[in-house]
Amino acid sequence: MEPLLEVKNLKKYFPVQSGVFGRTTDFVKAVDGVSFNIFKGETLGLVGESGCGKSTTGRMLVNLMTPTSGQVIFEGHDIAKLSKKEQKSMRKNIQIIFQDPYSSLNPRMNIGDIIAEPMKVNKTEKKEDIEKRVLSLLNCVGLASFHRNRYPHEFSGGQRQRVGIARALSLNPKLIVCDEPVSALDVSIQAQVLNLLHDLQKEFDLTYLFIAHGLNVVKHVSTRVGVMYLGKLVEIADGDILYNEPKHPYSQALLSAIPIPDPTKKKNRIILKGDVPSPINPPSGCGFHTRCIKCTEICSKEEPKFEDVGGGHRVACWNL
Amino acid sequence: MLLEVKNLQTQFRVKGGLVNAVDGVDFEVDKGEVLAIVGESGSGKSVTSLSILSLIPNPPGKIIGGEILFKGEDLLKKSKKEMQNIRGNEISMIFQEPMTSLNPVITVGKQIAETIIRHRKLTKKEAILEAVKMLELVGIPTPEKRINDYPHQLSGGMRQRVMIAMSLSCTPELLIADEPTTALDVTIQAQILELIVNLKNKLNTAILLITHDLGVVAETADKVVVMYCGKIVEKATSLQLFERPLHPYTEGLLLSIPKVDEKVDQLFMIPGMVPNPLHMPKGCSFSDRCSKCMDICSQKQPELVEFEGRKVRCFLYIDRPEGKV
Amino acid sequence: MTTKNSNQNEETQHPQTPKEESKFGNAWYMLKKNKAALVGLIIIIILLFVAIFGPLIMPYKPNIGDLSQSLQKPSMTHWFGTDEQGRDILSRIIDGTKISLRVGITAVAIALSIGIFVGSIAGYYGGKVDMLIMRFMDIMLAFPSLLLAIAFMSVLGKGIDNAIIAISIVTIPEYARIVRGSILSIKDSEYVQAARVIGNSDAAIIFKHILPNVISPIIVRATLGVSNAILDTAALGFLGLGVQPPQAEWGSMLGAGRGYFYNAPYIILFPGIAITITVLAFNLFGDGLRDALDPKLHQ
Numbered sequence: 001m002e003p004l005l006e007v008k009n010l011k012k013y014f015p016v017q018s019g020v021f022g023r024t025t026d027f028v029k030a031v032d033g034v035s036f037n038i039f040k041g042e043t044l045g046l047v048g049e050s051g052c053g054k055s056t057t058g059r060m061l062v063n064l065m066t067p068t069s070g071q072v073i074f075e076g077h078d079i080a081k082l083s084k085k086e087q088k089s090m091r092k093n094i095q096i097i098f099q100d101p102y103s104s105l106n107p108r109m110n111i112g113d114i115i116a117e118p119m120k121v122n123k124t125e126k127k128e129d130i131e132k133r134v135l136s137l138l139n140c141v142g143l144a145s146f147h148r149n150r151y152p153h154e155f156s157g158g159q160r161q162r163v164g165i166a167r168a169l170s171l172n173p174k175l176i177v178c179d180e181p182v183s184a185l186d187v188s189i190q191a192q193v194l195n196l197l198h199d200l201q202k203e204f205d206l207t208y209l210f211i212a213h214g215l216n217v218v219k220h221v222s223t224r225v226g227v228m229y230l231g232k233l234v235e236i237a238d239g240d241i242l243y244n245e246p247k248h249p250y251s252q253a254l255l256s257a258i259p260i261p262d263p264t265k266k267k268n269r270i271i272l273k274g275d276v277p278s279p280i281n282p283p284s285g286c287g288f289h290t291r292c293i294k295c296t297e298i299c300s301k302e303e304p305k306f307e308d309v310g311g312g313h314r315v316a317c318w319n320l
Numbered sequence: 321m322l323l324e325v326k327n328l329q330t331q332f333r334v335k336g337g338l339v340n341a342v343d344g345v346d347f348e349v350d351k352g353e354v355l356a357i358v359g360e361s362g363s364g365k366s367v368t369s370l371s372i373l374s375l376i377p378n379p380p381g382k383i384i385g386g387e388i389l390f391k392g393e394d395l396l397k398k399s400k401k402e403m404q405n406i407r408g409n410e411i412s413m414i415f416q417e418p419m420t421s422l423n424p425v426i427t428v429g430k431q432i433a434e435t436i437i438r439h440r441k442l443t444k445k446e447a448i449l450e451a452v453k454m455l456e457l458v459g460i461p462t463p464e465k466r467i468n469d470y471p472h473q474l475s476g477g478m479r480q481r482v483m484i485a486m487s488l489s490c491t492p493e494l495l496i497a498d499e500p501t502t503a504l505d506v507t508i509q510a511q512i513l514e515l516i517v518n519l520k521n522k523l524n525t526a527i528l529l530i531t532h533d534l535g536v537v538a539e540t541a542d543k544v545v546v547m548y549c550g551k552i553v554e555k556a557t558s559l560q561l562f563e564r565p566l567h568p569y570t571e572g573l574l575l576s577i578p579k580v581d582e583k584v585d586q587l588f589m590i591p592g593m594v595p596n597p598l599h600m601p602k603g604c605s606f607s608d609r610c611s612k613c614m615d616i617c618s619q620k621q622p623e624l625v626e627f628e629g630r631k632v633r634c635f636l637y638i639d640r641p642e643g644k645v
Numbered sequence: 646m647t648t649k650n651s652n653q654n655e656e657t658q659h660p661q662t663p664k665e666e667s668k669f670g671n672a673w674y675m676l677k678k679n680k681a682a683l684v685g686l687i688i689i690i691i692l693l694f695v696a697i698f699g700p701l702i703m704p705y706k707p708n709i710g711d712l713s714q715s716l717q718k719p720s721m722t723h724w725f726g727t728d729e730q731g732r733d734i735l736s737r738i739i740d741g742t743k744i745s746l747r748v749g750i751t752a753v754a755i756a757l758s759i760g761i762f763v764g765s766i767a768g769y770y771g772g773k774v775d776m777l778i779m780r781f782m783d784i785m786l787a788f789p790s791l792l793l794a795i796a797f798m799s800v801l802g803k804g805i806d807n808a809i810i811a812i813s814i815v816t817i818p819e820y821a822r823i824v825r826g827s828i829l830s831i832k833d834s835e836y837v838q839a840a841r842v843i844g845n846s847d848a849a850i851i852f853k854h855i856l857p858n859v860i861s862p863i864i865v866r867a868t869l870g871v872s873n874a875i876l877d878t879a880a881l882g883f884l885g886l887g888v889q890p891p892q893a894e895w896g897s898m899l900g901a902g903r904g905y906f907y908n909a910p911y912i913i914l915f916p917g918i919a920i921t922i923t924v925l926a927f928n929l930f931g932d933g934l935r936d937a938l939d940p941k942l943h944q
Contacts, residue, residue, distance in 0.1 A: 049505035186594075187360060188590040195586050198585075198586070213506065216580045259510075259513070260535055260579075271514055276475070
């Protein structure tokens with residue numbers, strides 16, 4: 001089966017300027033060669049801690065950032081090779097939900113207009129039909145029609161996030177990038193929004209790239225999960241397999257770091273030493289070797305290949 | 321008992337009226353114990369911790385009632401100067417955002433030394449040496465070099481360690497930690513929690529831990545207090561709470577956390593949202609979201625009562641023989 | 646589905662959530678509370694009235710003088726006295742109102758439009774474009790505005806329309822700067838990114854999403870800018886540039902009346918008061934507007 005989205009060796013380097021003349025002295029290698037596929041109807045979770053490049057990856061998919069190199073192939077078409085017109089048309093198929101419900105909605109627009117705007121800008125519906133669709137979308141995300149003329153500041157964080165979801169749905173996208181959509185919400189509201197995303201996926205046959213920094217959050221919504229570290233993918237596998245038998249030492253550490261709400265379960269915590277290295281000067285060889293308990297000589301010299309170890313489970317590690 | 325909070329009430333003036341952010345809260349913390357206060361936004365947990373150290377901005381906030389007994393003396397009756405001597409010295413606090421709680425233009429060494437000089441009356445040189453020792457204690461590598469760093473040169477995890485070093489530099493008997501790991505990555509969070517627990521064991525410090533993360537509570541706390549809309553709704557030991565949460569809110573919170581070791585189709589969720597503090601429901605403040613709401617719940621407010629050796633504020637447990645619900 | 650029902654629950658919980666009024670409704674409320682600003686507004690309205698209905702209310706024709714009545718002290722027949730050509734000063738002050746307001750408001754309007762355009766491009770696109778534009782603005786800002794206006798007038802020639810052009814050119818950098826700064830502060834917010842993902846063109850993003858959210862400081866500066874422009878007009882008039890005789894203009898009245906300072910001080914007193922009151926009115930109103938539109942003061 002053809003994947004809906006193929007990402008091949010995607011890179012994003014940010015130049016670092018210093019000196020009087022602002023010359024480029026170095027690069028922040030935010031995303032350093034990431035490749036994965038997403039199939040229709042599935043949810044690929046993308047997990048990693050701050051600075052790993054997951055958000056940057058997501059943003060390259062919706063053209064908020066231009067890749068330094070690499071390809072993004074949607075439904076078989078390399079986006080960069082399309083004409084401007086075709087690109088614009090294709091962009092409608094990939095939309096995004098942002099993390100911060102407090103800054104992702106224009107405070108001067110009422111929520112009905114916020115949801116209607118994508119349709120107006122892209123002329124996807126006739127004028128008469130836009131309003132009907134706005135109300136229908138509001139209901140889909142659990143808000144009432146009489147909310148239509150209210151402004152974002154009149155709503156709670158969870159409700160605003162629902163508006164963001166309705167906006168993402170208004171162009172009937174095939175793929176939605178969810179950039180940490182529940183991180184800024186209280187625990188009891190997180191569950192509501194996660195359930196909503198789950199239901200909408202079934203109702204509208206959506207495909208998600210779900211970005212999060214917590215493995216526990218991603219688990220509920222994902223079919224497959226990828227783990228990123230310092231701009232690279234270190235492991236990718238089916239959800240159940242990753243959670244039960246993670247192979248990469250970093251994935252293992254991430255998993256064991258999640259505090260379990262059960263005091264009787266004493267963990268064998270893998271506590272990593274040190275901090276995440278700077279993406280400007282990543283360590284030689286395997287980027288994780290400075291903190292890895294299984295580090296051997298080859299790890300500091302050569303970068304491990306991201307290889308399939310069976311059933312689509314891929315890992316980049318010398319010591320499996 | 322090291323700290324006894326009795327019927328604490330803190331009020332805020334907002335557009336639209338007065339809000340009782342902390343509405344009659346009681347709890348105790350003993351030496352070497354970890355008490356966790358759990359709640360979501362609007363529960364009053366942070367205001368509680370700020371009230372203990374008299375750090376409530378006035379206006380718009382004001383402590384309008386109650387007692388805070390620290391080693392037998394009421395902190396609310398102390399003068400400004402007396403409180404200044406206590407803060408950082410006998411009671412210390414660490415905050416959620418290490419970047420904004422450290423002064424960006426002073427080296428970390430000097431910041432730690434400042435506290436030491438103020439309370440322990442050492443000379444500058446002696447204080448800097450102590451600062452190096454503290455940095456080592458909190459696990460910062462090459463501490464003698466790090467003391468000359470500025471906060472922005474350190475990572476989030478390191479800054480939080482610096483904060484901890486600062487707060488422990490005068491060996492306080494009580495450490496208040498307000499969401500100390502929320503802003504940190506999961507792996508760093510694990511490091512910091514381990515550090516806090518180790519230090520507690522080593523120095524026998526009592527810890528008042530404010531958090532919304534029940535996982536963190538399970539890992540570190542001996543006793544737990546759950547707050548909702550300014551009131552305590554459940555008080556128990558950590559084991560008691562997790563084995564059998566009594567209050568429907570606690571139960572709901574535990575169930576709605578996505579767990580790594582289970583897979584469910586629909587996550588359990590508590591319907592509705594935290595009520596507007598200016599328009600609280602009549603009766604129990606949780607009544608409009610509670611799946612077990614009874615008639616009396618929307619009419620009267622339940623009291624905090626004893627039940628099976630712990631406390632809970634819920635009509636399900638009032639006037640019922642213990643052991644039967 | 647449970648998710649939807651729970652939300653119907655959310656709404657019925659707050660039948661009376663205190664509704665925050667729209668930003669402007671709130672601002673009007675705050676403005677009303679600021680007495681000084683209200684006074685300023687009332688004066689401005691009076692001035693506008695005088696400017697529009699001037700010919701109907703002035704007691705004498707402003708440009709016709711009776712030499713036998715020259716340099717009369719203020720009296721019942723001439724409330725403000727007469728000038729050296731026997732013209733009624735009150736009528737000339739009234740006649741001058743329309744000039745000051747016209748130049749002040751027009752100059753600001755032109756400067757604002759161009760400044761917003763230039764500042765938006767600099768702020769939104771950044772990089773070399775930003776650097777070029779802002780360096781140019783900085784050069785202009787390095788000169789005292791009046792000197793620069795005089796320099797432009799010397800090239801353009803005298804007259805009221807040239808005065809408007811000169812003053813507006815000189816004021817552009819200020820607005821360009823404010824707009825650029827405001828755009829920089831909002832450019833990377835998530836809702837602007839969202840607007841981009843939806844497919845908005847750059848122009849649409851600037852005009853629909855960014856500018857409406859930064860309009861407050863611009864409005865305030867514009868109001869204060871009117872008073873500056875009026876002062877500049879008066880200065881140019883005083884120097885004999887700008888408005889040409891016999892048209893009455895407060896600044897030129899000051900300039901022409903200089904020599905009579907000792908024996909007929911009222912010739913410069915009344916135009917001076919007119920300028921002061923007008924500038925004060927716009928400043929008070931502008932201050933009040935700034936406070937009213939500042940959400941942080943709405944506690």
